[in-house]
Structures are given as C-alpha cells and as structure tokens.
Amino acid sequence: MSETFRPARPDEIDDVARLEAHSFPAPDRGHEWWEDFLLNGPHGGIEALWAAEERGRLVGACQLLWMRQWIGGVAMPVMGLGSVAIAPTHRKRGLATRLLIAGFEHARERGDVGSVLYPFRASFYEGLGYGLAGEAHQYQVPPSLLPDDKQERMRVRMVDGEDDEAAMRAIYREAAQRLQTGQLDRTERNWRQSWKRDDLAAVLYWGESGEAEGYAIVRYRADLPIDRRFIELEERVWLSLPAQRGIYAWLSSLGDQWREVVYRAHPEEGFGDRLSEPRLPLLSAPSWGLWFPSATLLRGPMFRVLDVPGALALRQLAVNCDMTLVLEVDDEQIPENRGPWRVHLDGRRMEVEPYTGGHIDATMRLPVDTLSRIFIGAIAPWQAVAGGLATIDRPAVIQRLDQALAVPKPWMFDRF
Structure with missing residues (x-):
C-alpha cells in the first residue's frame, strides 16, 4: 500500500475542501465554505492541514491545530484534532487510524504534549x-426561574467597543489560568472570529471598583419558529460571586422576549440549586417514581496525552507532595509512552525519567486513555482504580495522589 502522510500543500486546498464537503455534507457548507474555513478558520489555516496521499491522489485529510490548553494553571502545547475527512471510496480500510497515528508523531515532533478533540x-x-474530558449540565427553563438581584443586575451592560472586548479577554485569561482547567489559551485570531456574529451578543458585569469581573455570551435562536425560539448561553466567565449573581439576574430579566433560556452549567457550579424550580419541562424526559428529571448531561471534549514524560513534567500539583511512583502505560499507538517511568512528586512538580530500579512508594498500571482523563482532571485516581480502569499495588497512597492531582473538572467553550 503506497500511502504517504504529510502536511498538505497550499495548492491542495481545493482537493481538501472537496474531501471535507463529502465527509460533512450540509446545506450551508459547500465547497467554497470549506475552502474559506480551511484557510481562515478561527483556530488555524493551511499550516494545520495534514494529508493522506495514495498513488498521487489525496484520499484523507484533517487539521492538526496548534493550540495551548490551560491545565492546572499551565498553558500546555496541545494538538487540536479537527475535520477528519476520508474519501468516500476509502472508508472502512483503517485509513483514518493510520492518518491519525502519523499525525500523533508529527505533533510530538513539533512539541505537543497532548491532544484535544470533539469526537x-x-x-x-x-x-x-x-x-472523555468534559461534561456540562444543560437546563432548559423559563428565565423567570433564575434568581434575580436588582442591584447586581444594574451592573451588567452590553459589550460595546474595543475596551469592553479587551476586558472580556482579560477575564477569560485569568479564569482559565487560575479558576478553571481545560480552556484554550485563545489567540487574537480566536477572539476575532469566534463570537462576532449577528446571532450572538455579549454583556459585561462591572464591579464596585469599576473593574469588569465577568461576562456572558448568548446566542439568539431567532432562526426557529416563533413558538420554539429561545436564548442560549454560549459561554460565561466570572471572577467573583457578585458577577455570578449579576449574570444570573440579567438572564432572569429576559422573560418578556424569550420563552426559555438554555443554560449549560459546569458540573461543579450548582446551577440547579439556584433555580426556583429545577424540573425539566413536562414529558421532556422520563421520571423515576417520585424523582423528576432536572438537567441533561452533555459530554463532548476528549483529551489524549501524546508525550507522557513531557506532559507530566509540565503538570503542576495542587498540594506539596513527596512520593515516588512507577508508572506503566498501555499505549498501542505511541510505544515511547509505555515506560516504565519513575515519577517523583516533589513539592508542586513531577520529575519523570525511565525507571531503572530503586525505592518506590507504589506501582500504577493503566491505559493511556485513563491516564489522559486523570491528567486533565476528568476523573480522580481513586475513581480509575475503583472502576477497574487502573491498578495500583499499594492502595494506601491513592488519597495523597488524589490530593496532589486535584483540579476543577475540565471545561471548554471553544469548538473545532
């Protein structure tokens, strides 16, 4: 089989766009739309395209986007995998798997320690x-069920002009670095192209000090029949509790115009506790006896460690720790990740090297998908062991390991 995997050339945009249109057919996404997206998309252009060639013909392509993702307070270099397209004549041949494994090696060579995607x-x-590395709880409720706070609501105003946009960016960056895990380190290109659309609007919350402390971006679903229209929250970020109350209160004031708000909450937000009635609309989901449905669980982003020692060396720990583990990783696609690795947790960092013997506190064995989920905070080590996803020969160290690796549940607004 004469396959070649390589970066795409500028003169191949036409061919790649044709592949993408075949793989993701949609009335509003024809050939010209794909050409523009592949060249000028919010997360990358021609420099991110990866191609599969067979006997001189392009038969597969994807985007290996250059990104940085905030994980535990560190912006790590990751490859964003997007737009995986295989020619209709080459499906079910394992081509996509081979294309991506070659892409993993390419991403490792350019310095990426992880990869993120939507599957x-x-x-x-x-x-x-x-x-899997991201969950959201989706509520669909009348705006009047959200808590109102007239004083805080008066501090919310529409985003207008470059200064307001700069305030949004500063809020996002501080929250992504200090309060959350999983958000992308957005570039000027990301901001410029990600939310400025006619169906989107943004508001800022201004604190007593005169500084912006939170924002929300909403989408007007006016494209639906009038009896089904709603407003949906695309993203919200706050640095203070008053900002959170102000944004809730602003949403609660929209009932005269919008019948429903679709709100996607972080699992640790406790949004359902803020509603005066947390039930889903009648008959929208089955109940269980006297239990009632409240929110829909959404799952989306996935994460993969591409470079085990490189990723662990970048990962900050939540608490000071002094522990030495042997880590054995089952990774079918990247043999270099398997180890065994000597991982020394020292203070707030990890030192990683091949294991050649000596004192250790425990040995942990796990597949790379489980390691990836632990790394980004989707599950804790004890959950992996309890669920049979990992083994450890000395369970007594699990509690300390949980404390050291603790971060907020991963959360990402960007889609690609």
Whole structure:
C-alpha cells in the first residue's frame, strides 16, 4: 500500500475542501465554505492541514491545530484534532487510524504534549487513546426561574467597543489560568472570529471598583419558529460571586422576549440549586417514581496525552507532595509512552525519567486513555482504580495522589 502522510500543500486546498464537503455534507457548507474555513478558520489555516496521499491522489485529510490548553494553571502545547475527512471510496480500510497515528508523531515532533478533540464517535477515539474530558449540565427553563438581584443586575451592560472586548479577554485569561482547567489559551485570531456574529451578543458585569469581573455570551435562536425560539448561553466567565449573581439576574430579566433560556452549567457550579424550580419541562424526559428529571448531561471534549514524560513534567500539583511512583502505560499507538517511568512528586512538580530500579512508594498500571482523563482532571485516581480502569499495588497512597492531582473538572467553550 503506497500511502504517504504529510502536511498538505497550499495548492491542495481545493482537493481538501472537496474531501471535507463529502465527509460533512450540509446545506450551508459547500465547497467554497470549506475552502474559506480551511484557510481562515478561527483556530488555524493551511499550516494545520495534514494529508493522506495514495498513488498521487489525496484520499484523507484533517487539521492538526496548534493550540495551548490551560491545565492546572499551565498553558500546555496541545494538538487540536479537527475535520477528519476520508474519501468516500476509502472508508472502512483503517485509513483514518493510520492518518491519525502519523499525525500523533508529527505533533510530538513539533512539541505537543497532548491532544484535544470533539469526537464523531467516542468509542473510535477511545481506541486511539483519547478519554472523555468534559461534561456540562444543560437546563432548559423559563428565565423567570433564575434568581434575580436588582442591584447586581444594574451592573451588567452590553459589550460595546474595543475596551469592553479587551476586558472580556482579560477575564477569560485569568479564569482559565487560575479558576478553571481545560480552556484554550485563545489567540487574537480566536477572539476575532469566534463570537462576532449577528446571532450572538455579549454583556459585561462591572464591579464596585469599576473593574469588569465577568461576562456572558448568548446566542439568539431567532432562526426557529416563533413558538420554539429561545436564548442560549454560549459561554460565561466570572471572577467573583457578585458577577455570578449579576449574570444570573440579567438572564432572569429576559422573560418578556424569550420563552426559555438554555443554560449549560459546569458540573461543579450548582446551577440547579439556584433555580426556583429545577424540573425539566413536562414529558421532556422520563421520571423515576417520585424523582423528576432536572438537567441533561452533555459530554463532548476528549483529551489524549501524546508525550507522557513531557506532559507530566509540565503538570503542576495542587498540594506539596513527596512520593515516588512507577508508572506503566498501555499505549498501542505511541510505544515511547509505555515506560516504565519513575515519577517523583516533589513539592508542586513531577520529575519523570525511565525507571531503572530503586525505592518506590507504589506501582500504577493503566491505559493511556485513563491516564489522559486523570491528567486533565476528568476523573480522580481513586475513581480509575475503583472502576477497574487502573491498578495500583499499594492502595494506601491513592488519597495523597488524589490530593496532589486535584483540579476543577475540565471545561471548554471553544469548538473545532
């Protein structure tokens, strides 16, 4: 089989766009749309395109986007995998798997320690070492059910002009670095192209000090029939509790115009506790006896460690720790990740080297998709062991390991 995997050339944009249009057919996404997206998309252009060639013909392509993702307070270099397209005549041949494994090596060579994506099918990417790494609780409620606070609501105003946009960016960056895990380190290109659309609007909350402390971006779903229209929250970020109350209160004031708000909450936000009635609309989901449905669980992003020692060396610890582990990783696609590794947790950092003997506190064995989920905070080590996803020969160290690796549940607004 004469396959070649390589960066795409500028003169191949036409061919790649044709592949993408075949793989993701949609009325509003024809050939010209794909050409523009591949060249000028919010997260990358021609420099991110990766191609599969067979006998001189382009038969597959994807985006290996250059990104940085905030994990535990560190912006780590990661490859964002997007737009995986295989020619209709080459499906079910394992081409996508081979294309991506070659892409992993390319990303490792350029310095990426991890990879993030949104899956078309989670099981396919789990087979390539990715683990689910993001949840949201989706509520669909009348605005009047959100808590109102007139004083805080008066501090919310529409985003208008460059100074307001700069305030949004500063809020996002501080929250991504200090309060959250999983958000992308957005570039000027990301900001410029990600939210400035006619169906989107943004508001800022201004604190008593005169500084902006939170923002929200909403989407007007006026494209639907009038009896089904709603407003949906695309993203919200706050640095203070008053900002959180102000944004809730602003949303609660929109009932005269919008019948429903679709709100996607972080799992640790406790949004349902803020609602005066947390039930889903009648008959929208089955109940269980006297239990009632409240929110829909959404799952989306997946994460993969591409470079085990490189990623662990960048990962900050939540608490000071002094422990030495041997880590054995099952990674079918990247043999260099398997180890065994000597991982010394020292203070707030990890030192990683091949294990050649000596004192250790425990040995942990796990597949790379489980390691990836632990790394980004989607699950804790004890959950992996309790669920049979990992083994450790000395369970007594699990509690300390949980404390050291603790971060907020991963959360990402950007889609690609």
